[in-house]
Amino acid sequence: xxxxxxxxxxxxxxxxxxxxxxxxxxxxxxxxxxxxxxxxxxxxxxxxxxxxxxxxxxxxxxxxxxxxxxxxxxxxxxxxxxxxxxxxxxxxxxxxxxxxxxxxxxxxxxxxxxxxxxxxxxxxxxxxxxxxxxxxxxxxxxxxxxxxxxxxxxxxxxxxxxxxxxxxxxxxxxxxxxxxxxxxxxxxxxxxxxxxxxxxxxxxxxxxxxxxxxxxxxxxxxxxxxxxxxxxxxxxxxxxxxxxxxxxxxxxxxxxxxxxxxxxxxxxxxxxxxxxxxxxxxxxxxxxxxxxxxxxxxxxxxxxxxxxxxxxxxxxxxxxxxxxxxxxxxxxxxxxxxxxxxxxxxxxxxxxxxxxxxxxxxxxxxxxxxxxxxxxxxxxxxxxxxxxxxxxxxxxxxxxxxxxxxxxxxxxxxxxxxxxxxxxxxxxxxxxxxxxxxxxxxxxxxxxxxxxxxxxxxxxxxxxxxxxxxxxxxxxxxxxxxxxxxxxxxxxxxxxxxxxxxxxxxxxxxxxxxxxxxxx
Amino acid sequence: xxxxxxxxxxxxxxxxxxxxxxxxxxxxxxxxxxxxxxxxxxxxxxxxxxxxxxxxxxxxxxxxxxxxxxxxxxxxxxxxxxxx
Numbered sequence: 001x002x003x004x005x006x007x008x009x010x011x012x013x014x015x016x017x018x019x020x021x022x023x024x025x026x027x028x029x030x031x032x033x034x035x036x037x038x039x040x041x042x043x044x045x046x047x048x049x050x051x052x053x054x055x056x057x058x059x060x061x062x063x064x065x066x067x068x069x070x071x072x073x074x075x076x077x078x079x080x081x082x083x084x085x086x087x088x089x090x091x092x093x094x095x096x097x098x099x100x101x102x103x104x105x106x107x108x109x110x111x112x113x114x115x116x117x118x119x120x121x122x123x124x125x126x127x128x129x130x131x132x133x134x135x136x137x138x139x140x141x142x143x144x145x146x147x148x149x150x151x152x153x154x155x156x157x158x159x160x161x162x163x164x165x166x167x168x169x170x171x172x173x174x175x176x177x178x179x180x181x182x183x184x185x186x187x188x189x190x191x192x193x194x195x196x197x198x199x200x201x202x203x204x205x206x207x208x209x210x211x212x213x214x215x216x217x218x219x220x221x222x223x224x225x226x227x228x229x230x231x232x233x234x235x236x237x238x239x240x241x242x243x244x245x246x247x248x249x250x251x252x253x254x255x256x257x258x259x260x261x262x263x264x265x266x267x268x269x270x271x272x273x274x275x276x277x278x279x280x281x282x283x284x285x286x287x288x289x290x291x292x293x294x295x296x297x298x299x300x301x302x303x304x305x306x307x308x309x310x311x312x313x314x315x316x317x318x319x320x321x322x323x324x325x326x327x328x329x330x331x332x333x334x335x336x337x338x339x340x341x342x343x344x345x346x347x348x349x350x351x352x353x354x355x356x357x358x359x360x361x362x363x364x365x366x367x368x369x370x371x372x373x374x375x376x377x378x379x380x381x382x383x384x385x386x387x388x389x390x391x392x393x394x395x396x397x398x399x400x401x402x403x404x405x406x407x408x409x410x411x412x413x414x415x416x417x418x419x420x421x422x423x424x425x426x427x428x429x430x431x432x433x434x435x436x437x438x439x440x441x442x443x444x445x446x447x448x449x450x451x452x453x454x455x456x457x458x459x460x461x462x463x464x465x466x467x468x469x470x471x472x473x474x475x476x477x478x479x480x481x482x483x484x485x486x487x488x489x490x491x492x493x494x495x496x497x498x499x500x501x502x503x504x505x506x507x508x509x510x511x512x513x514x515x516x517x518x519x520x
Numbered sequence: 521x522x523x524x525x526x527x528x529x530x531x532x533x534x535x536x537x538x539x540x541x542x543x544x545x546x547x548x549x550x551x552x553x554x555x556x557x558x559x560x561x562x563x564x565x566x567x568x569x570x571x572x573x574x575x576x577x578x579x580x581x582x583x584x585x586x587x588x589x590x591x592x593x594x595x596x597x598x599x600x601x602x603x604x
């Protein structure tokens with residue numbers, strides 16, 4: 001079965017099911033399927049989408065996002081969700097890399113990005129929500145969302161894709177300054193959603209409050225799972241306003257609320273009584289993206305003793321590699337991320353790729369049906385990450401006698417802040433654009449507040465041109481980076497620690513704190 | 521009682537969200553600038569607590585849905601914001 005066929009199956013099984021709702025719209029399973037069919041028709045006819053063409057979706061969490069996504073898949077294309085909150089620079093980079101034939105976005109974003117979109121020569125059609133105010137932009141024809149989804153043929157085009165065909169490109173921070181497009185097939189996504197549904201026993205009586213961005217696999221995986229299982233998805237963009245969040249959980253009888261550990265940390269820190277009161281009906285909560293401190297696990301378990309708290313571990317390239325339900329294992333295991341998900345195999349390997357025995361620490365490798373076939377148009381990176389032993393995750397870990405994986409560190413220089421992963425190289429590249437900066441090095445350091453896991457710290461050597469202060473450099477970074485990438489601290493130093501080959505030693509950057517000038 | 525100027529008040533919030541102080545107007549709400557998300561909100565509350573030396577109650581923290589709401593909480597805690 002293909003991903004979009006699950007929507008058709010759910011609509012056929014329970015046409016009246018209230019499948020989706022956002023702050024402006026509610027849609028039953030049959031209505032979502034009909035709208036997705038109309039989007040697919042528009043794409044195949046107006047944009048002449050061919051199998052494997054890309055359709056970029058630049059929308060926030062909304063009914064329109066889900067309809068556009070399933071419509072794109074039904075048209076045989078590869079969906080490319082892009083977070084509208086990204087900087088214009090990053091959005092342009094992704095659009096140029098993906099070369100989409102069609103793009104779906106909100107009118108406000110079209111206004112913000114008109115110059116960029118007009119230069120994307122691959123675009124044949126741009127669908128604008130709620131309506132288009134012009135007929136063309138660059139070479140692309142503009143269509144209005146309301147007109148596309150409200151009338152005409154709702155039957156889906158004949159399926160031309162196979163389970164092993166790519167369904168999705170998700171851009172993720174790698175070890176390079178630019179994001180990489182991770183390819184995921186229909187089979188990858190079906191295997192992952194099958195494991196999510198099976199583990200939490202998601203069913204038609206479940207209502208999930210989804211505040212996670214659907215442009216990331218944590219959130220999008222829950223869309224796949226709920227559309228497939230036939231539960232209700234209440235879509236919001238983030239946790240704010242918090243008073244309404246708690247009201248929604250209580251009034252809508254929400255049974256599931258996935259969140260990253262940083263969000264749980266915030267809720268425990270400030271709003272513990274409200275969480276306990278509003279969330280008492282929750283049947284389960286999923287968490288993912290970064291380790292959850294053991295004391296937070298204990299507090300959630302104590303506050304919500306009847307709620308199953310489930311963690312999964314997995315890169316975008318190997319979604320949901322492990323599952324652990326904290327209430328089902330002894331506390332000594334709460335530092336673990338659990339055993340391999342059904343159908344997957346975990347191995348621990350040394351630098352030469354040799355399998356290590358139980359208890360030894362090495363790089364975590366994942367094999368199985370959720371593992372990506374590679375990166376979009378990046379054969380070298382694909383070859384480096386994927387081999388006969390599966391995906392080299394870049395995470396360090398060890399397995400115990402019962403196959404439980406404990407993550408102990410990272411091989412790759414990635415920073416995980418509040419569940420968002422980023423490459424230090426991207427931040428360094430931005431800082432080095434400032435005329436006063438000669439060298440810059442960036443690392444993840446523990447968040448002193450204990451909320452974000454890591455925060456970004458930058459160390460800068462000035463060129464002598466100008467008199468940049470940490471505050472000036474931070475402002476410069478804020479104007480060019482997404483908020484979570486902006487260094488929390490910037491220290492001006494005399495020199496950076498380097499290897500004999502001249503490579504920055506990130507592990508020694510924190511030694512500079514003692515010798516650095518005061519930071520802001 | 522603590523007194524700050526309008527300029528200082530806006531500068532505190534602007535620094536948290538990484539925007540120019542001119543962006544900080546009473547009608548500004550979460551989500552209207554990328555940095556004012558849930559974690560940005562937590563940073564904002566922590567920074568206001570640090571700057572004005574009092575602790576927000578849970579209800580006060582929950583009730584901040586605009587810059588105008590911040591003014592109201594500060595006034596309740598005896599903070600005066602002067603025009604200059």
